[in-house]
Amino acid sequence: MIFTVAIDGPAAAGKGTIGRALAARFGFRHLDTGLLYRAVGAKGGDPVAAAEGLVPSDLERDDLRSLAAGQAASKVAVIPEVRAALVDFQRRFARAEGGAVLDGRDIGTVICPEAEVKLYVTASAEVRAHRRWLEVGGDQSLVLAEVRERDARDMGRADAPLRAAADAVVLDTSEMTVEAAVARAIAVVEQTLEGRG
Ligand code: DC
Numbered sequence: 001m002i003f004t005v006a007i008d009g010p011a012a013a014g015k016g017t018i019g020r021a022l023a024a025r026f027g028f029r030h031l032d033t034g035l036l037y038r039a040v041g042a043k044g045g046d047p048v049a050a051a052e053g054l055v056p057s058d059l060e061r062d063d064l065r066s067l068a069a070g071q072a073a074s075k076v077a078v079i080p081e082v083r084a085a086l087v088d089f090q091r092r093f094a095r096a097e098g099g100a101v102l103d104g105r106d107i108g109t110v111i112c113p114e115a116e117v118k119l120y121v122t123a124s125a126e127v128r129a130h131r132r133w134l135e136v137g138g139d140q141s142l143v144l145a146e147v148r149e150r151d152a153r154d155m156g157r158a159d160a161p162l163r164a165a166a167d168a169v170v171l172d173t174s175e176m177t178v179e180a181a182v183a184r185a186i187a188v189v190e191q192t193l194e195g196r197g
Contacts, residue, residue, distance in 0.1 A: 036054065
């Protein structure tokens with residue numbers, strides 16, 4: 001079965017948690033596409049060459065989850081040649097046999113517009129910054145500024161800006177528990193699977 005769940009939304013909205021839960025529930029493979037951009041940003045040097053030469057072990061660095069790596073990722077992600085170098089891998093992953101969940105910024109709009117399920121997972125900037133701060137600590141107002149800066153860059157870039165696909169189900173997790181958000185996402189996927197018979 002070819003079945004793609006595309007999950008897009010801003011930083012720290014809960015995309016990864018929901019993506020992993022869906023993959024576990026339905027036996028699909030999961031790709032956190034932000035890691036590709038984080039790995040390109042972390043490599044340093046020419047970002048286009050880094051994207052073209054990306055290998056699986058680049059995704060295993062243990063410094064990819066930091067705030068600095070997120071900012072570096074968001075900066076290299078505005079470069080069209082970097083995005084172009086990562087398209088084929090993501091498309092192949094999305095349409096391989098067995099079902100796939102991909103989370104990112106442009107999965108439902110650019111990478112896989114034919115995805116069977118599209119979710120746009122969001123939450124207020126304050127709630128997202130608070131969640132990120134619980135993970136990374138430090139000065140909470142700086143974490144909020146970082147979230148806002150990344151939102152502005154990810155939504156404002158010319159190539160594949162972050163936005164909800166017209167046919168995406170929007171899930172605002174600002175006032176939802178993780179369990180409730182996951183349950184809602186599971187229900188959306190189940191409904192689509194049932195509709196296919
Ligand atoms: O999801 P994340 O926070 O790990 O993503 C890091 C950055 O990578 C994000 O700020 C923008 C970029 N990104 C992107 O442009 N397109 C994607 N599909 C995923 C991430």
